[in-house]
Amino acid sequence: MKNxxxxxxxxxxxxxxxxxxxxTGGAATIAIxxxxxSDTTQKEPAQTVTGPSKEQEQQETDAHKDExxxxxxxxxxxxASPPADQKKSVTPVITNASxxxxxxxxxxxxxxxGSCTYxxxxxxxxxxxxxxxxxNVSNTSCPFVSLTKNDFSSSGDWQMxxxxxxxNASGSSAAKTITVP
Numbered sequence: 810m811k812n813x814x815x816x817x818x819x820x821x822x823x824x825x826x827x828x829x830x831x832x833t834g835g836a837a838t839i840a841i842x843x844x845x846x847s848d849t850t851q852k853e854p855a856q857t858v859t860g861p862s863k864e865q866e867q868q869e870t871d872a873h874k875d876e877x878x879x880x881x882x883x884x885x886x887x888x889a890s891p892p893a894d895q896k897k898s899v900t901p902v903i904t905n906a907s908x909x910x911x912x913x914x915x916x917x918x919x920x921x922x923g924s925c926t927y928x929x930x931x932x933x934x935x936x937x938x939x940x941x942x943x944x945n946v947s948n949t950s951c952p953f954v955s956l957t958k959n960d961f962s963s964s965g966d967w968q969m970x971x972x973x974x975x976x977n978a979s980g981s982s983a984a985k986t987i988t989v990p
Contacts, residue, residue, distance in 0.1 A: 899980035912953040923975030925951030
C-alpha cells in the first residue's frame with residue numbers, strides 16, 4: 810500500500826512540474842510575441858550618410874601624396890653629405906658580441922655602404938672583421954659577422970671595439986670584453 814501511495818504522489822509531482830514548465834514556456838512565448846508586435850510601430854527612416862565625392866577624395870589623396878613626397882625630399886636634403894672635413898660624429902652600438910659573432914648598428918645616420926669594422930685585441934694580438942652598413946628605417950645596421958674560436962690566437966679576455974666610417978659619419982663604440990674559453 811505504501812508503494813501505491815508513493816507512486817501516486819510521484820506521478821502528481823511529475824504532472825505538476827510538466828504543467829508548470831508548459832505554462833512558463835507559453836507565457837514566455839506570448840511575451841516575446843507581444844514584444845515583437847510592439848516593434849512594428851513607425852520608426853524614423855534610416856539616414857543615408859554620404860562621404861566626399863570621388864573627385865574630392867582623389868584630390869585629397871593627391872595632396873597627401875604630394876606632402877609625403879615633399880617630406881621625403883626634405884629628409885634627403887637634410888642627410889646630404891657634409892663637407893669632407895666635417896663628418897658627423899656617431900656612436901656605434903654593439904648588439905651582439907660573442908665567440909660566435911658580432912653585430913651592431915649606428916644611430917643618427919641612415920645610409921648604405923658605410924664600413925663596420927670590429928677590432929679584437931689581447932696584448933699584442935689583434936685581428937679585424939668588417940661588414941658593410943645597411944640602411945633601415947631608423948638607423949644604419951651592421952650585419953652579423955661570424956667568428957670561430959680559431960679567429961682568436963689564445964683563450965682569455967679579448968677587447969672588441971666597433972668602428973663605423975663612411976663619407977658622412979664616423980665613430981667608435983666603447984670597448985667590450987669577449988671571453989674566449
